[in-house]
Amino acid sequence: MAQPPAMPAFRYRAFISYSHRDASWADWLHKALETYRVPSRLVGTRTAAGIVPRRLVPIFRDRDELASATDLGRKVNEALAQSANLIVICSPRSATSRWVQEEVLAFKRLGRSERIFCLIVDGEPNASECQGREAEECFAPALRFRLDADGQLTAQQTEPIAADARADKDGRRNAKLKLIAGLLDISFDSLKQRELQRRNRRLTAITAAALVIMAVTTSLAIVALAARHAAEVARVDAERRQRQAENLVGFMLGDLNTKLQQVERLDIMEDVDTQAMNYFASMPTKDVTDQVLAERAKALEKIGSVRQEQGHLPEAIASYEAASTLAATLAKRAPTDTARQLQYARLLAFVGQAHWLQGQLDLAQSSFDEARNVLVQAEQHAGADLDLQFHLEMIDNDIGHVQEARGRLDEAQVSYRSALDLSTKLVAAKPDNAEWAVELGGAHNNLGKLALLHGDLATAIAEYGADDAIESALSSNHPEDNSQRESMLTVRAILGRTQALAGADDVGIHRLQESVDMASGLIKSNPHNSDFQEDFARYATQLARLKRLNGDLAPANDLTAQSLSMLTDLVHQSPTDSRLQRELAEAQTEQAAESLAAGQADAARTQAQAARSVLDPLLARQPHDRACVLATMAAQLVLADVSSDLDTAKQLRQGVVAAAKTQSSGQSDPRLLSLQVEAMLALGGKADAQRLIQQLWLSGYRDAQLLVVLHRDRIAYPANVAFQKRLLAENGTAHSSG
Template identity: 60%
Template structure:
């Protein structure tokens, strides 16, 4: 019998080569390959690279131990030698990476160039051959050309074997299967067909389980209703059967829902929840004990929370309201039961949050106020219940946010001050209770924000400093609490950028840099954590602006480069996140400012027009969002400054002024007033600008951008010594 080819023994199924900036993709791919189970019917099948294994593990991806700056390192070279395949994660970052290129060259020199597979995650293949698009190239040079006879990179082009995970191409799931098919030397269609068959079997099993549970629940429910109408001697049997039915319902809403979510069968999951809702509606609320009713309300609350997470707001509201009807009866019958009153207040707060997300601020405010009434009434029976007091603080916080969103800044101050009072009392009881401390810090932050919009910079900085001190103390007490570190990042950055508004640029820059450094630490702990990455991007762009205005253009450029790179990744990951898109546009506007400072007016104009288009799309969705209005007004201001045609520049400046003057709430906000001054001066309406300039001087506002504009306009703007003294006194 003829023997098959003698195949070398390899320790690793594959070696993953990637840029450290694509670590998120490397983490995903490594886990996807090592946890993949080959379809049973394919295991053992003979191929040119050997029999098909059950698993693909192990896969090598550790490139931490590099020996020096001049070689790949012994560990990596050894791993390449004993790896059957090389997978390259292809992006503009990896195309520019020396290490990725060296790893591809090393693998090709082993004579295994045909076992190199590419996963395209960003950029464009062979873009280096297209004029003006060279930066989009995703293939490293060693992937694009064959080796010559001496093992050096030649000039003969080659076409790498690639799976394309980009949106609109193969997508992640299909790209993964293409790679696996290549690694196993199997046909992609065959592997995909087997995978679909396996997935359908899994989904069918879960679907059958859900149908069986639903049928069993219905039978038990009917049995419970029939038994309830029977003689008194059958009452206990009926209650037992109803309890069994509701236990099954709880299973459906708990473990079964989790399993359905794992296999992405939201359609069956929603059917399960709908079936549960129908079951609960069929039950009376008067002939069962209170404990059973409380359990029923809790199950309905769980349905509502799932639907809220899914974004199914009307369905979530339906579930929350059904639960609130039950809890209303329970609290009416048991006015002294604090636990049930807290549960009822929490449901009313859920209803308020759902209305909030639907954009119905009036209904949200009504629900939050109803929750407050329940908690206040409960306080008459449990005046010293700390959980109740904290829930009251949370509800007041929500009421303040609604009033603020409605433009009632003066009215919002009362609930915010009540939050401060409640949390100060709680923290006196237990200074180490982190949740109470965080809410106390948030109260200071809210009051600081209101003070800033009133033009009271000294109070704003005092409140922000108090928040930062609280968040820092809590973080020092709980050094392993990463969520608390995120609170420190935010509080420190807000304090820093507000100090910079008073002209203290160096202290403000230092605080912002500390926030960025802490965000970097959090990113190292969790590379996929969106909050830390978003903080890193936002505060890098804000510090870039300060460094540009201070004359440090080189550092400003570096900071903005890292900000824009991160925002690009974030908005690609979640294109619907309006906050990230607005902040991305603001960073793009700052890029235009940098280009303008370098004399590149045409480039600046293109950059700011991109930012303006992004902001216009956001305003179409949220026409009254204050932050987006201000961002667009600033973008128009920059656009007017780089538009050569004077008539066009005047028109754009008029549009910016109209946008600024359309903002109705927080009219005394110095940031808003400063934009108005800059627009008026651009329109040569100096007399209208002067009273606003005087108002800004009185507040102590001294942002470097305004100071520079006034200097060019030959308008005197000295330091406000009285404000400086007041601020120093408060900070001390």
């Protein structure tokens, strides 16, 4: 039989091409390939790729010497030429990476297109061919199209060789084996079969150890039970054996789980947790000590937390509920034991939070209500126990969030008010407890949000101001804590933005500028922190809006450009994050408004349409999310202003009015009313708008955009002196009259 042709000698087994935003995947793949040992029965086999080696080394992934978009750097070019294969980590980030594009082109121009292998980690192949899904594309253009004789891309499509590492596709393990099979030019099934045989031999020891531990655990438990029933004199020994059994289970859930996680054996890890769950289910809850039950509850809670971290929420709920059943037994046995009541309530709260994460609001509220009842009952015996009061405050906060999400704002206000009262007492008792101070600030913030939704600007500003004072003090006491500094800049921006809604544009601009500057400083200290980048982009957009409305267009343009650049990168990193998508659309809407202010109608139209294309699907999924509703209404109004078709403009404005009227809660939100007024006036409904304008005036609302609209329509809107006096009295801050 003819031998396969000999492959030329290469210095590197493969070159890994990737976007720097997928560095964690590159790290994993580089390590996985270089540490992989080819099954011994395949080593020495001759294939079209050459003789199968024992190890896949070395793998090249050095990106440090990339010089420019057109110059990959001498070292990288040499590495490409000396690499037998090219592996491309494919995601929406790499699909738009100029480096990945140039590396693929360079490798293809070496005449080795057939030695390019793809690892899909995010996005969708060929999504760019589907209208509206272009941002999901994971293949760079150089991968999707062939080259002509001159080394230039053509329109002729090609199908890349790809392994899919996503959890619902091949998964990491199979994707790695597919890549290795391609590198060695052997069949995937053959490699997987050999790998399974080898892994089965290697895992025999650890599996046997787990089984032995379980067998010993069960045996010790049986012996313990038998001894306990045999004679009272053996009670101490039986309890000792029982503790040994529980300790072994603790090892399985602790050290063994940790080791399995380190070697990415989540399958065995899940089996261990399942076996432990079965073990606890088989154990009696009668005739055992309270200490044993408490230790079991702790172990079950740990299983629940592991499962929740893995994203297995139904399984996590099962573990938490099993733990809460044991905790309920302990709590019932000692109704005056505060620690036991707190543990039971805490586990019920964990159940509620897991339901909340799944969007199961009824089940979440049921668990939170039950937890609160436990704490209220315990309060009769514990009195003013501060730890109990803290748990009660957190439960009230959880209940308030559920009620708010269901549109029950009055009920949410009762819960938030209770949380405020409790946290106020806690901070008064222990002013140095930072955790309790944070809860107090959060309670003020929640009430400020509800006040704004109800059209009570003065109260909203007062509540946000209280939170700002708390966060500022905490940040001053802990200047090294970047997380606390981020909390401070967030509430500082919220406060400034709300003060601007009441006409204090100068104060709003100052506070927003402070937040942008703080976010910029945090980015310098940690350039890869996406939360800090999002903070900067969000508040830069809001600051740009205020500057534009106050005639400062050039700085507004600069801020919006920075925001758009940062948000575009963040959306590429997390294409399914609806919050980031909305914030990107808000920046696009602001850019459109700036273009309109500069007389660039065509640019404004394109930018507003881009915002609508992002917001429409978001609103379809979240029709009552207030931020999404307001962002969509604002984009529609800008698009209506630049529309050359009168019927289209009319439909857009009518859509704004309809959207405002169909909101199930927070209809007095002045931001909602203001956008509705703008649409009504443009539709010629001045008489209908007058009632809403009066409502806005009474609330003290003086947002700069509303003032521009009313001035254009020659509608008098003097400053509400009574409101300004109230604001000054309650907040101690002078506001401009606009």
